[in-house]
Amino acid sequence: MKKFRARLTLIFIILIGSSVLTAGIFMARMLQQSYIESLTASMERELRVIKATTDWRQSGSEPELFRFYSDRAAMLRASADARLTFIRSDGKVLGDSDHDPALMENHLEREEIREASASKLYGSAIRYSSTVQRNLLYVAVPLLEGENVTGYLRMAMSLEDVEGSIRQVWFVLTGMLLAVFVIAGLISYRVAYSVTRPIELITSVARQITDMNYKYRVQVNKRDEIGQLGHAINRMADSLELQMNRISEDENRLKSVLESMTSGVIMIDREGKIALLNRSAEEILGFSAKELLGKSFNQAKQQYEFTQLIQECIDVRDHIRDEVIFYYPKERILEINLNPIAEAGGEWEGLLIVLHDITAVRRLERMRSEFVANVSHELKTPIAAVKGFAETLLAGALNDKETARSFLQIIFDESERLNRLIGDILELSKIESKRIPLQFSPVHLEPFIGNCVHVMNTEAKKKGIELELNVDGDFYMEADEDRLRQILINLLSNGISYTPEGGRVRLKVEQLVSGKEVTEHDKVRFTIADTGIGIPKKDLPRIFERFYRVDKARSRSSGGTGLGLSIVKHLVELHKGTIRVESEVGVGTKFIIEMPLIHN
Structure with a gap:
């Protein structure tokens, strides 16, 4: 834009300078022409006065004529202050105020002589004189006798004064031209700046818009075409900004949807x-x-x-x-x-x-199929037992009271097992579907744990199993008391069931606190360890699956449904906790639960 402004300024200067220079040249030419015409007219008048006061019918020898006309020319020069020349009709110079006529060449072909001869009035010409080494104005008038030219009277004056005047005019013109150039340059730059500055601003804004910066606007206060262009650019920028904002919002929404x-x-x-x-x-x-x-x-x-x-x-x-x-x-x-x-x-x-x-979906479908198969199998066993013993009783075994009592006891036990199985299935279904909201409240762990151990103490004594309790300090935690009791009793019951007589089951509770003040990151760890038969390493990853049993015969004999550990795992997760198992065959099993001390 700066280059354009400089070119525009230069064009203005050239146009103005050319106009001034042309006017100056024309004025100088007109002045010179006017001066020469005026001088020519004046010389013509003088020549006619000299022509009227001079006797042109002299006779004598050529030297005498040379002397006469030369003297006459010299006398007239003194009064006219100009060179005078007398020329015969054949072009022979008879007398000259400045030179010896005998030495001068024939003047018949001189421009002013030819013009005077042709017009019968006068002739003029300007040429450089090698004799005086300057430009001279020559004016000649013919001497007539009737229609015949008998000679010519010529006057020559130097143009030095005219050329001096013209030089002075050119000097003044040059000074004025320089001044005009300076003024024109300043005016042109100002005009060019006023024209190009708004365009420069518009170009800058257009460049910013091209670079997707839609905040820039053109500050144009003019109401001309450039102002209208600036307002059009601003309206275009407003429209583009609005559209790009919409596109950006749509793009961000689409991107958020895709990424989510x-x-x-x-x-x-x-x-x-x-x-x-x-x-x-x-x-x-x-x-x-x-x-x-x-x-x-x-x-x-x-x-x-x-x-x-x-x-x-x-x-x-x-x-x-x-x-x-x-x-x-x-x-x-x-x-x-x-x-x-x-x-x-x-x-x-x-x-x-x-x-x-859809891996999880297919896995769930497989689990559902397995669940249905397992439930069918688990339900079939007690139902078949109940049906079989009932048929036996109906067939006549009622008459044998001992046998009937034994069969009825078996029917009752299988009914209880069936009831527990259905209860556990319903319980697990509710827990998995999160239809049982937890009621968190402060739980004083020391008496709470003691109560849980006391509940299981009778069952442990039947097998001669020692229950150990170790609570690390007197503290509270936030939990659903009923569900926490269900977790611990279930794990203690498992430990007692799978521990041989004379074994030991230990429950340890410890507080995992990172600092002096309790925070949401602090946890409570429950460790239930037994000295039972242990779990093979290959079965550990599946121990929390529904109906999964390590020793199926023993599990059924103990009355287990195969859903206890699955229920425990879901309840622990509802408390935002974790559970893991460590076990060694023949040594024992250890369940480790970690739960938040407080909940948000």
């Missing part, structure tokens, strides 16, 4: 290159967006079945749904939905892929 989706989303463009994938897709595929974006789908190191599905969708241009087992980065089952993308005109634009991780 648990399903993986992949977009493949018309050239078969990966154009977009969200965070879930990165986690599912095991590759980052930086590694996959811009690459062709068949060069992205993906599973063969997956790339084949993509190619099939590209070929058939129709929706495809399938389930594929992925083995990298870990084994999982994915539901893949491939949808072709087309513009309004039907032109192929690419492919949208949605990946759903």
Whole structure:
């Protein structure tokens, strides 16, 4: 813009300077022409006066004529202050005020002589005189006898005064021209600045808008075309800012939706290159967006079945749904939905892929099937026993009182077992569906733990098992008292059930505090350890599954339903706690529970 301003200023200076220079040249030419015309007219008048007062009919020899006319010319020069020359009709110089006529060449072809001869009035010419070495103005008048020219009277005056005047005019003109250039330069720069500055501001704002900075506006107070252009730029910037804000908001919403989706989303463009994938897709595929974006789908190191599905969708241009087992980065089952993308005109634009991780769904379906099978099996056993013994009684065993009493006892025990099983199933269902809200309250642990141990003391004494209690200090914790009692009694009951006679079950409670003041990060640890038969290492990962039993025969004989540890695990998690198990076959088992000391 500065270069444009300089060029505009230069153009203004050139235009103004050219105009002034042309006017000056024209004025100087007119002045010179006027001066010469005035001088020519004056010399013509003088020549006619001299012509009228001079006798031109002299006779004699050529030397006598030379002398006569030269003397006459010298006398007239003194009064006219100009060079005078007498020329015969054939061009011979008869007399000259400044030179010897005998030595002068013929003047018939001189411009002023030819003009005077032709016009019969006068002739004039300007030329450089090598004799006096300056420009001279020559004016000649013819001497007539009737229509015949008998000679010429010529006067010559120096143009030195005229040239001096012209030089002075040029000097003044040059000074004025320089002054005009300076003034014109200042005015031109000011005019150019007033024209280009708003354009410069508009250009700067347009550049900022191009760089996606829509906050800039043109500060133009003019109402001319430039002002209208500035206002138009401002309106355009307002519109662009509004539209870009909307686009940015929509883009952020779309990005938030994509990033928040648990399903993986992949977009493949018309050239078969990966154009977009969200965070879930990165986690599912095991590759980052930086590694996959811009690459062709068949060069992205993906599973063969997956790339084949993509190619099939590209070929058939129709929706495809399938389930594929992925083995990298870990084994999982994915539901893949491939949808072709087309513009309004039907032109192929690419492919949208949605990946759903249905591993958990399939696992839950399998667990549900196993649960149904386990429940059916568990229910079938006591029902079959009840039915069998009832049929036996109906067949005549009622008459034998001892046998009838024994059978009725078995029917009662199986009914109790069936009742416990149904109760545990309903309890677990409620806990898993979180339909049982926990009622947190301060629990004084020392008497609370003592009460739990006292409840189980009778059962422990039947097997000669020693119950040990160790509470580290007198403190409170926030918990649902009933559910915490259910957790501890269930684990103590398991320990007693699977510990041989004369064994030991120990319950230890300790406070895990990081500082002097209690915070939400502080925990309470419950450790229930027994000296029982232990759990094989291969069974430890599945110990908290529903109906999973390490020793199925012994579990049934002890009256267990196989749901106790699963209920415990869910109750611990509802308390935002963790439970883990350590065990060694033949040595014993240790359950370790950690719960927050206080809840938010």
